[in-house]
Amino acid sequence: MTTFLQDVRYAFRQLQKTPGFTITVLLTLALGIGANAAIFTLVNSVLLRNLPVADPKTLLRIGDRNDCCVGSLGPRDNGDYSYFSTDTYERLKKSLPEFEELAAMQAGFGYRPIIARRDGAEAQARSVMGEFVSGNYFRTFGLQPAAGRLLTDADAAKGAAATAVMSYDTWQREFSGNDGVVGSTFWVNTKAVTVVGVAPRGFYGDRMMTTPPEFYLPIQTMPMLANALYVDDPEENWLYIVGRVKPGTAVPMLQEKVNATLRQIYSEKKVFSGEAGKIALPKVHATLSAGGGGIQSFQDGYASQLHLLMAISGLVLLIACANIANLLLVRGMARRTEMSVRTALGAMRGRIVRQLLTESVVLAAMGGLIGLVVAYAGTRMLLLLAFPGAARVPIEASPSAAVIGFAFGVSLLTGVLFGVAPAWIAAQAKPADALRSSTRTTAAGASWLQRVLVVLQAALSLVLLVGAGLFSQSLNKLQGSDLKLDATNRYIVHINPQAAGYSTAQVEALYRTMEEHFHAVPGVVKVGISNYTPMEDNNWGNSMRVQGEPDLHDGASFVKANADYFDSVGTRVVMGRGIGVQDTLSAPPVTVVNEAFVKRFFKGKNPLGRRIGSPDNPGDYEVVGVVEDTVYQSVRWKDHTMYFVPIMQRGVSETGPIEKDTSLYAGTMVLETSRPMNDMEAIARRTLAGINPNLTVVLFQTFSAQIADQFTQERLVARLTTLFGGLALMLAALGLYGVTAYSVVRRTPEIGIRMALGAARSGVVGMILRAAAIQTGIGLAIGIPVALLSVRFVKAQLYEVTSADLRVMLGAILALGLAACVAGIVPARRAASVDPVQALRSE
Template sequence: MNQIMRDVRYSLRQLAKAPGFTITAVLTLALGIGANAAIFTLVHAVLLRQLPVTDPSRLVRVGDRDDCCVNGGFPDENKYSLFAYDMYVHLRDHTPEFEQLAAMQSGIGDGSVTARRSSGEGSSAAIASRGEYVSGNYFLTFGLAPAAGRLMIPSDDAPAAPLVAVMGYNTWQRDYNLDPSIVGSTFVINAHPFTIVGVAPQGFFGDRLADATDYFLPFSAEPVLAPSSILHNHPANWVYLLGRTKEGTQLGPLQEKMSGEIRDWLNANVEMYKKTEYGKQQLGKTHTVLTPGGTGIANMAQEFSSGLHLLTGIAALVLLIACANIANLVLVRGLARRSETSIRMALGASRSTLIRQTLTESIVLALIGGAAGIGVAYAGVHALLTLAFSNDKNLPIHAAPSIPVLAFAFGISLLTGIIFGLAPAWITSHGEPAEALRGSGRSTKDGSSLVQRSLVILQAALSLVLLVGAGLLTRSLNRLEHQNFGIDTQHRVVIHLSPENAGYKLEQLHGLYADLEQKFHALPGVENVGLSLYTPLEGNNWGEGINIAGRPEPGPNENSGASWNRANPEYFEAIGQKLVRGRSFTDQDTETSRGVAVVNQAFVKKFFPKGEDPIGQHFGSDGPKSTMDNEIVGVMSDVVYNNPKEPIRAMYMRPLLQRGASGAAKPDYEIRTVYIGAIVLQFKGSDAGFESRVRQTLSSINPNLTLVHYESFGEQVGNQFSQERMIARLTLLFGLLALVLAAVGLYGVTSYTVARRTPEIGIRMALGAARGSVVAMVLRDALLQAGIGLAIGIPVALVCVRFVKAQLYQATGTDYTVLAGATLALALAATVAGLVPARRAASTDPVKALRSE
């Protein structure tokens, strides 16, 4: 230990004597290590972090997909990850292998509930909040203790139990300043009184990585709050399951047992599995998959997994380039100290001592760089969170370094110190003392030169790979953002609201919608007020199978699905959608008039591929009880509503309040769809101060009608590409950083080579060599190294493209434009890096050079 401390003190003294070298090396390492630590922070938080609960290793999720939010029909691959509530009750009661099996609502979002403290108890304004239905044993399953009051228990989830809720800790802190009187007080949630029985523990955000849940509500409250309940709707799958297994439980046998229980329940309770031969066939294949549940319902992990793994690989390449650069710097510095090393060896110092001291210096340097990298990582995570989760304000991801991140940074610093210090330590300790003391050094054809050149070639090759990747991702992002969405986003804002949460009954909606249109039209500059169930590219979709009148019922394997939406007459103008044929909606298309629909061009191509006239055709929902109560009266242009990477879906629009009778249980199903979720306002002039006027307008109609979310139409569209934008920008940043590091490495090697060949250059110039020939000689040597790097990097880049193809949009093959651009950028950087020392070599004074020799 004393020897190690002496080596550390010696290393610090040596680094202090060379501040230029030390600062350059520390900055280079800080960027490389900081980038990796920043990416690891996200990887740890999104992919690896366990829920803050008791013994998360025993938690098991039933399912492995991010299915959401209310699904029907046969699941993909006949694999259940989303369940009906009554199916959950059956599984809970028939699987004693679980200590507790809890259920939770799959689809939760901003504004899913509206809550305010009741009058007489410090009345407050209604706040659009995130509410989640959970089973009564939810908190017992996680083994949690309350921050205040008590948590929900099974009796709170019994039919006809008093309405209670548990408040999230963040909500208690943010909105009520940790007021202890909140416990036991009455809150009006979606126009119904609830008693707040307790507050969830600090640090517990819910069962998944998403914005923190504000209010946990028992499933028994769903029939009270919902305009049409799906709690006991057997075909409706809408809950996730997460359980805590008993000690010693084997997941394999349990998975088989649960799959069997699911088949038994479906056979007894869901018509589509009993009535048709196809349903019986699918029932035999139906199963579920048990997965580790310690990270919770990891939907976000599935969404961001590929992007984060890609960024991890890119950051690792940048660190490797930084290590190669530092290795070159350390090697040059070691060679400059060759005389000192030779003297020490001549005086009896062993090679092991010299190697140990050189490695110690490298590791000390790397640890200093790692400490600086923590600061870079802290700032980097802030930037990453802004890029990736700009709309998620309460995510449980923090930029502050955590113990795992600090351990990661320390470990990677230690590893880089060994990597970039090993070769220089070996080479400088294996010089011949006598030769070094005689000053022999004219030749550049030695081992150190070969190592230096190899490191430069490696840097050039890796830099090209990163530049090609950055170019491909940037071009893909540009194609995504500038595709034809079929809408006009200029001078338009989107308002999200929830009449359902404000307590409106079905019979009140006609008057509400008329008030909304009238009040918003009264605002200065408003031209169109578009009301709809949902809007393009907000992440929502309603869909069902279609049956065209006069045709056979679609077969079980036939793709007959179409998305659909509801809208008022002004909606199409409000979003900039064009009428192609027929007519749009009018004020005469009311809840009592004949059923009409407007379809998009993709709908016509899918269901009328032979050129039939769609106007006047009738269709209904796919199913044995279908009635053709939708008449096509118009065709609109295509609009991108869902995933912008996929082809536009067949879609039809219906008037806001029209309800048909087609399909099994259709009336109850349709009640939910007549409640609008969004308003698109088209206006003239600036939108400065517009949000406050919107809030005032909603409040003037009904104080409980709160603004859930407000943003420009352009922002809503742009937010669809936050992940792609983060990956493209970071890859470009890392690519440019790699290019700079490669150029610096090439400059360092060329400068060192010029310095060693100064006598030779002096002789050449004394014998008549022109300055231009000297410049060409040095530059040719530098470009040769870059050229070899390019020769290696181009095929490697072509191979690596396959790893990013999943992130690319409309990538049909090799993009030679990007490849040429990256090659040109690297060639220019190499030219600049080599030209500076080349010009210095051409300025050599032959007399001085020969005299020094």
């Protein structure tokens, strides 16, 4: 330990003697390690992080997919189920004693916000996320309240008083941690609810989301609070199930029992009583998956991009290490006299190697500490890029213990990696070298290794530059796609009439009132009302059939909208008519289909006057028009079949009570204005509040912003690959500059002799540049096939890009070649300015 401390102190003294070298190495390391630590922060938080609950390893989820949000139970080709009805959950809970607790939670709460207002005249209603959960939800996760109490089975009993648990973040942010919140009354969707407690600090729910729940409410209060009649429907799936298994439980045996129990439950369901159901029943199963990481919807969306960015940042770190190794080689050669003297005085080579390695590790550790600062700033930047506009993503930019450990590990690895070869070569100095002052003494091994490192840097830089070009090209293709939408002076206002207390029998009058009030606003041209808008993450769909035609066993997405809707989003009618003001609840049911629907279901024939509907009731709607194929949800969704129904109409076969038809609730307004209106959000809030104080704005966006949000992940990858590619190019250029400059210093006597014998300065410049060009050329020869091969690994993340475009490849080659010229010209000009007399005199 004493020797080690001596080595550390000596390392600091040596680094202080060369501040330029030390600063260059530390900045290079900080960028390399900081980039990796920033990406790892996201990887750790999104992909590796467990829920902040007790013993997450003992949690199992029944199901392994993110089915959402409410769906009718029915036979499936693969028989795989991941969300369930309330009845199925209750029966599984009773039949599976292998679970200590089995909790259920709402699958799609992100699409069904609630409106909450604390009791009091001064309080304002807010649209927030609320999740409906089972009474043992918090008990299953082993959590304790921050204040008050958590939900219990008694809260979830039918007929129990409505209660709720508030999130810790909301308690602090909105109510400053006031204990008086516990026991107070809140109006949730206009119904009185008592807040009985506050969830523990750091708990963000059973899944990671950009908008975590602010209130947790019992499942059995959902029919009253949200008019969700499917809660008690035994054939409507809407719940995820997570449980904590008892110690010693054999998971494979439990898996078999879950499947057998599920088949027994489903065998009693009406939809499995027919011939098709009996054939599908033996396939019914639910895969048990790890529940400690939470429901994985958020993780699945970012996994491939984060893995890719981690690999790219690793390549940048490798280039940084190669660059630093070159610097250490140059420094090692400058210290060869010192090494020779130490060897002559009896120092063992192993001792010298250890001292030089200690210097490398000290440098790496210092770079790692600075890298953590870079990682903190980088993580904040990544969060802004990855989740624009999200205020409460449960990811901390501050380095966690895992990130600090990662940075330390990377620092130690890089310290050894870039320190071994230079230390070994420097330690080969012979004692006789101490007696020589001639600069002809060379280190062929060091020179060869430096060139190899430069070639490696050039090759890796080309790969990253090509990758940056491909992802930028993919992003440009996505953003340049013809969406068949018009976002000019369009504004999206999300609303929730159901949460504002309106019944389905009241919404027709509400929609007329909204249209009248917003048309009265100066500058408003169109007021489109629909259940959702084109480029938001939402999709309603049904199985469809044309009357008189065979069942194609295919489905289509549908949108319910008013007469202004098509004009408000910029969709053109190409045949027949669009939805009209005459298409009311009492009028004959009609529909408008898109061109893809005509191609698929009508084989391109004229659809006007034909009838479509569900496979069992294909005569529900008469087709009165055709619209162009507007993009909905994703540009990548090709041949997206869609049909549009007047917002208040129901199919001929839909004869049930209107009070149970929740599809009549609109979710958005699209406002088209004659000019840009920067105060439209405030106008929308005032206008809605003038109709009903509980009718709040759930979310306000410009149409352009909504479209741009669909490309967030692609934009993140494109920008970061470009950033990493530029960083790699800069590091490669610095590496080439260092090797070329070192070569010029080492060859100064040779250059002096050449010039004394008549060599022209241009010839000397050409000689130095040729050497730099050869190394770059070898790097290109290696990097081009590697880049072409790498495309196949990222092709799935590219849009309409299947190979390395010639322009991308030539651009990357040109950028690397230009950087090599810039890196080589400075030492080449220095070589050409060598004074032959001074060079020969030094001999």
